[in-house]
Amino acid sequence: MVEVILKKGKEKAALQRHPWIFSGALDKVKGSPANGEVVRVLAADKEFLAYGYFNEKSRVAVRMLEWDEAKTIDRSWYQQKIRTAIASRAHVLRNGDTNTCRLVFSEADFLPGLIVDRYADFLSLQILSAGIESAKEDIISILREELQPTGIFDKSDATARGHEDLEVTNGLLWGENPPEFLEVKENGIIYHINIAGGQKSGFYCDQRDNRQILAAYTAGKTVLDCFSYSGGFSLNSFKAGAAHVTSVDSSALALETLQQNIDLNGFDKVHSTVIQSDVNKQLRAFKEEGKKFDVIVLDPPKYAPSRSALDRAARAYKDLNRHGMGLLESGGLLATFSCSGAVDIETFKQIIAWAALDAGKEIQIVKQFSQPEDHPVRISFPEGEYLKGLLLRVL
Template sequence: MADRQFREPGRVRLVRHRTPRLEMGHPWVFRSEIETTDGTAQPGDVVEVADHRGRYLGRGFWNPDSQITVRLLTREDRPVDAPFIHERVRAAWQHRIWLAARGFLGPRTDPPSLARVVNAEADGLPAVIADRFGDIVVVQALARGAERLLPAVLDALEATLQPRGIFARNDAPVRAREGLPLAKGWLRGTGSLRPVVDDGPLQVEVDGEGGQKTGYFLDQAANRRAIAPLCPGARVLDAFCYTGGFALHAAYHDAAEVTGIDSSSEAIELATTNAERNSLSDRIRFRAGNAFDELRALHRAGQIYDLVILDPPSFARSRAALPGAIRGYKEINLRALGIIRPGGFLVTSSCSYHLSAEDFRQILVEAAWDARRSLRLLDERGQSPDHPVLLAAPETRYLKCLFLQVL
């Protein structure tokens, strides 16, 4: 198993005329950039990558069936083996400890019990996700090579974090595009899949088995904390509220009245439980509903809010879906602008990495024009620091979150 897991049976040589993205720090090689392949590489194997002259550029895992044909693991001339994987996982966790100690992950400075531990390419382990929820870790392997390396990743997570259990959420649709089965289940140990963890000042219950992503939107943690100055005395609407993250923080920070809406009745049930757990039920009302329809109905009814929060799921899971996504983002922001008082606030997000920050801003400009409103930018934010970004790889900065004042 170990030999198969780490063997290097092939070498990829790149074409002469190409943008030197790889040399500049991007971790992907696309199919169109490959000139020749030597050896007997199978999908998921680690291969060497060389330029057109044969100069060594690095090692990565290979999948000829994917547009992203090689995902680079290292630029050093070193084997990709169990010690390599352990080193990467330890370094990723040490980075989170460093972030927490310096206040980047919130006011608490001890090692985080709620955090993304491994964030794929940005931590040098492409397509590998590991999230810590108290004493369990939820993992995803989103490419063939990541699946091949998963046993070593599990060993490293056990050695580094000593969790009670490691659960796989390998049910993401992207796995099917990699030719991998969709599955979920315990890989090591066991534990509660409804852990209660600290999200800043709040205690929240997480659905590790059935919830979105790995169970909670960890990437919005810093943005949830950042709404605090907008909340005292406010009437707040949290559309696409999921299990209540933004809504709970708004109520905790002295909002007068908070309404949360989500299409999932299961998410609404958990949001209600989380409000009760934090003694916030007197100021929060959650209800199941289609956010598009609810925003239209609130506008027709003449409802007015001091703060509206929009955190929808990804509307563009592929580049082909982008035109429809643009229409969707414009629609919800247009409707939101119609129910915010002059001088009130809109916190709006997009997690679609196919939609650029520039395009998202343009959508908001056009929505404001149609609503006959003006927008003042207070802050332009991204994902929380435990979801690091590679500057040379814009795809790793997928979350856009704008804090706007509506004039």
């Protein structure tokens, strides 16, 4: 096996079980490993540290897999990791109210670059590292064996693949193609989702808990759901008895799906307004109309894909939240989120404080949101904690 030797003093992160070794930490590579090949990672004194995927094209030169030198990275190793990940989520799907969740979450499950989401009887895969790409056939075989899905669909169209020198892919890997609108259930609410043409892996199951938490505040209220996508927060608000829900998204397909989801659950469209628009533009239009809401949800896409984009993202988050705060009466609630891993919760709170100052508003933090248990965070990999949110009361 090819050996990768680190520079003196660069072994600390590996000893602390952090799964990334950056290219600047490498001293020597003994051999010519292919991108995605498993290598032995050694400290400068030649002490064994771990096995990991090597990739000379990536800034993360080695993605660590296994710290036990006696283990072999083979099909059995992958099967054990996948079985453990699936078993840890079994209770999420057990009560019958939910049949969709994340089964494998990359580094959190010791499989860097592999995301597996379950949607009813179908699986959606995102393969984001060259190492997982090289093990793809074994992984598909294991998932078939463990879960007996109707079909496995490839949604590896994320820009992250470019950093690993991989082309984006999207299509059927095994079994049947999912229907254009697949019916799934989350917290007792029925959704039509579009795996092939939808965003990310097909549905944002990382907001499952937060949708239910926020819904408890919406009975009898007017709700504005921004970046609504297929209607997670909107539908939970309807179920909780909201007086009226306005959903805003720029995607026509997302809003078509939302309308179907309203019908599927038997909610009254008389109490629904659906608007296709850029959210920031629509928030300014609401202000000009003198429109006010009781509860507003701001769940934007990732504004900061990396730390280099942090300043620009901070301005975008501040402006978005400033506009949202201006549409709330005294006592109104703002549920605001960031899915940017580069924005930690303390930075996000500071951005919100700036937005409140610019909006001339006093606010209280009522509750803090995070990602659900099927998106766990390894204590040695805090970067996995990407989703954070705040429930704010405007005074």
